[in-house]
Amino acid sequence: MMGFIEKFIMPFALKLGNQRHLLAIRDTLIGMIAITIVGSFAVLFNNLGQIIPPYGRMMESIFGPNWSTLGGDIWFGTFAFLSVFAVFGISYKLARSYGDEGFEAMLISAACFFLLLPQTANVTLPIDEAASETVAGGVWGLVSVNYFNATALFTAIIVALVATEIFLRLAKIKALVIKMPDGVPPAVAKSFAKLVPGMGTIFLVGLFGVVFRMITDGKVLNDWLNTVIVSPLTSAVDSLPFAILIVLLVHLFWMVGLHGPNVLGGITTPLFEKTGAENIDLAQAGVQALGEYHILAGSFLDAFVYLGGSGATLGLIIAMIIAGRKRYKQMIGLGGAPGIFQINEPILFGLPIVLNPIWFIPFVIGPVITTIISYLAVYYGIVPPITAKIPWVTPPIVGGYLATGGSFLGAGLAALNLIISTVIYLPFVYAQVKIDSKNKTELTKDSDSVSV
Template identity: 30%
Template sequence: MDNTNSGNAFSNFINNKVLPPIMKFVNTKPVKALQDGMVYALPFIIIGSVFLILSNIPIASVAAAVKASGWSAFFNQAYTVTFGIMSLWAAVGIAYVYVRNEGYEALPAGLTSMATFLLLQTLNIANPLVATMGKAGTGITNAAGKVVMSGADVSSNIDKLPSALRAFVESPVTGVINITWLGGQGMVAAILVGILVGWAYSSMIRAGWKITLPEQVPSSVANQFTAMIPAGVILTGSMLIYAAFSALGNTDVLQFIYKVLQTPLQGLSDSLGGALVIAFLVPFFWFFGVHGGLIMGAITSGLLIPNTFDNAALYHAGKLTVANGAHIVTNEFYNNFINLTGSGITIGLVIFTLFAAKSVQFKTIGKIELVPALFNINEPFLFGLPIVMNPFLAIPFFLTPVIVALSTYLVIYFGIVPPLNGFAAPWTTPAIISGFLIGGWKMAIWQTITLIMSVGIYFPFAKKYDAVLTKQEAEKEAAEAAGDTATN
């Protein structure tokens, strides 16, 4: 009785004290805009991942043939303008969703956010010659990737030029957009820009800062005049901010945010502690009936997706190792390990229902869950078994993703399996297939092992719960039989 009261008290504390402020935060306008706005970047991330694999097929002989044929450059072009500029898509999508949720014409806000995001960066790139020079330089390569002039040779030949000509040749290339800041390194800046532009744009429209044309003017034209004042104010303010950073700090906003905010936050998300916290909180929220995947996805995507991008860049360069800076915890670590076969990694329960369950309830729900589980969906178990608020299954539900996250982190850290390659496999991709796509055959084998771990962890708890259900069903059947006998 005391245990029951303690359990109810804890549940009441979570539901009344812990979850309300969390849900209030998750349902704020900025977080909703972030959650739904990032979705607009996903098609480009997934399509770009395909081009990434095609330009770097994990079979040496095939990869060499593709590169020699010139197709690698074409695939890389497609990758660059999809996955490679995902922060730009995010900046547009977040501002768009923010203003759309406020009930206003949203596309002009998305385009204003894109212009702002570009305006806040320095429009130049380092001269390619700089990276080729010196003993540590890459040298000059031909189309097939063969070095035709070493870094030392490049330096010695440039040094023979007159100083004025040498300075001109080595100066940055201006009047271009640096795509470095349109990829993963600009993601936190893109999120901030999208949210701030969405808020500012909506506030000005709400306050009546707009040009209103006569009713006879077509709405398609009138809407653009409506956007003119908010867009003009935002872009003018952004220009002044850019000028201040350039004059006072000799930098730009995107680089500043990357160094001050994004780098520390990515490091935190990529730590073992970060992985374990994420792995625990997803089932924790679900246990109390709140969508843990959506909550943690909204909070972590802005950091884990850049981790994916960084790994993709290293994979593209043939340098995908932890020693070279590859991240262990990426968005695919979250989707394809922490949430494998659904939140709580409930494949162990599916296996139990197929081969060991005796209760009708377990068998029935298991048959319903079998196909969804293959695509990492487990709501039939969460609410039908149920797992939500079920003390019999709480321990394996919390424990399995934590153990899988811990062990997966360690096998990557110690080089037993390679880091995830940056391929953005959709979260519904079946297990083992997703493992192969995101990390090759070794990762597919490891993913298989994690499925076996789920079976081992869930089995004793499921067996105990199944016995309780079987007993309840037998008692109900006996009671019904006794009732029928009394009636006759």
């Protein structure tokens, strides 16, 4: 099995993990972590008033009936413009990977994203103050927030990648580069050097937008993508088979020394960010129907599966304390504190788990089992869905509580999964201790016979 993975899977995984476009997407969404976390916590604090009524009454008595305005403003400044941030970041990261400064590419891509949006919104307005009669129609200059938030994230990714590629390729054509005299300031000379490529990129994308609307009877790119690609893809992603597949691949990559979440991050990060952001938007809107929320969303794996890091290795550390405290005293001390904050490289490479067939079953199968349990618990409404983004270093159980909007059921599910992981690891810890003791005894006998 290990030989098959090393021969056939590792080369593909290395290429996938180093693919510049996927890296640009992953690094951008990870770099937006401050924006997404503060926005999700703002929603969390606002909704705690409904979950814990005394908290809501206390906040209202201190700050007045509009105490949640701050949280709403923070959400609007973060999640409401998630796709806009993504366009800037992805274009910048991709251009930098080609050796470009990235500034002009970033602005050109943003312009291309905006010009593909609808310029008119349908509104209904009252004719008089009594609002007895209304008039409906299109108003130019109004754009729905759905074209800026997570709903447009895939459109933002595609536009950023395509516009940046067009811009950089046009910039390599010498005939399109304007060279200014030597006396012109460097900043001005650089701007004019890429003037024609920038104009050409915007013109080509704009022409595409016009032709696309003609072909699709006025439908803009984002609406078409959501209908044809994004909605079916999201439904497939938000499924138990997909969850199992992702967790299985992550841990198979780890077993051969590859950082599983990083290898697959270019694919999984935008998917989970989108579903997680949509859940947060639903929570901000006060939606109570659990069927409207995604299950495999945002911090789902960090909150319920990666307890102590990939492989739920905090359960392994607890199993070591129970079954092999003397044998693994140094390893417990080395990996215990980092494990509480989901950092498990000391265990993965120090034990080691990587390239060690003995730990293959609990390290890979354990997270698959807890993924199934967690998915079904949310699916059947036993545990609330993910409605807040948490840092991946959030300690287990605490992460389950925060990610589910302050639900003790979320904390309970994380605690249950931690217990299950510990139980799965225990027999293997006992077996490893016996193997080590047997090897030590045989080595002692061999040394004694040599001495004699």
